[in-house]
Amino acid sequence: MDTFSVSVLAGVIAAAIWTPIGFWLGASFQRLRLRRPVRWFWQLPPENKEVLISASVHNYDPAEGTAYIPTGDTLTMAEVTSLLKRNFRGLVNVFYSDPQSTVRAWGRTVVLIGGGKGNVTSRCLLAALAPPLHAYDHEDVEHDYKGLKNKRRDRIISPPESSEEDSAFIIRTLDPLNCANYVYIIAGGRTFATYAAARWSTDPKNLRWVKRKYERRRFLNFLLRRSFRVRRWVGGTPRPRPKFNSIQVVLKVQMHNQPEPMAVPSIADATIWHGGTDDEGVALNRASQKPDLYYFHTPCDYLQKYREYSRGDVAP
Secondary structure, three states, X not given: OOHHHHHHHHHHHHHHHHHHHHHHHHHHHHHHHHHHHHHHHOOOOOOOOEEEEEOOOEEEEOOOOEXXXXXXXXXXXXXXXXXXXXXXXXXXXXXXXXXXXXXXXXXXXXXXXXXXXXXXXXXXXXXXXXXOOEOOHHHOOOOOOOOOEOOOOOEOOOOOOOOOEEEEEEXXXXXXXXXXXXXXXXXXXXXXXXXXXXXXXXXXXXXXHHHHHHHHHHHHHHHHXXXXXXXXXXXXXOOOOOOOOEEEEEEEEEXXXXXXXXXXXXXXXXXXXXXXXXXXXXXXXXXXXXXXXXEXXXXXXXXXXXXXXXXXXXXX
């Protein structure tokens, strides 16, 4: 066999060996690249891999072990549990079967799906937190539409013109019993908007956007805190030191058509709301708005306020 034939044969063998390795390395890199933002956003405490999921359940019958769950909330549960099982080993799902009473077992990661009248824990927790954009459903238990308002209770997003439009939000905030853990709220005005929020929050590309915005804002706050120290040192009037530990994403949701009650929602588009509010919670001029992440600070002592709402001690 001449030298040329040996070279060709060696090249073919090398290609046969290294091509699968290259594909495997590329796939592994891509998987790790997408897993990092997922693990960053969906943080589970290492000592407890149980995830308690509380959805808007109706007509639950413990004797039969069955429950009626709105279609969008059912699909939301499937999206969330599927993502977590792919990215966390040893995950155990616990289904909270009584959403008409508030969650008591907070010793694990809690995911609240839906809100308003269907999930009391969501309503009471949002009442205690008062995030930047909130519908204040806790003030009227008969009110079921989550038209987003700011802290001054001015409506920011008007009610939808048709049943094919809605809004939704995704919140990551502190566990009321343990500030080292997170609790997650995924809710929409209607069931299909809840499903749209679940799809958005389980997409690694979207979570990478959240992570990038979050880290950029933390770096900016670090610079502002340094500026605060300098101003205090020179005797100037410093601005309050910014801080946050909770984040919120607001979505505007469109759908192809209104499904039947038991049909699968057909989501047309779920986009980050082009919102924006100033320090007083007033909506900015639409021309200056752009898709953004909302930040707010949750005090570690908000547990008592949550308990007051859950017991009904705080009047609407």
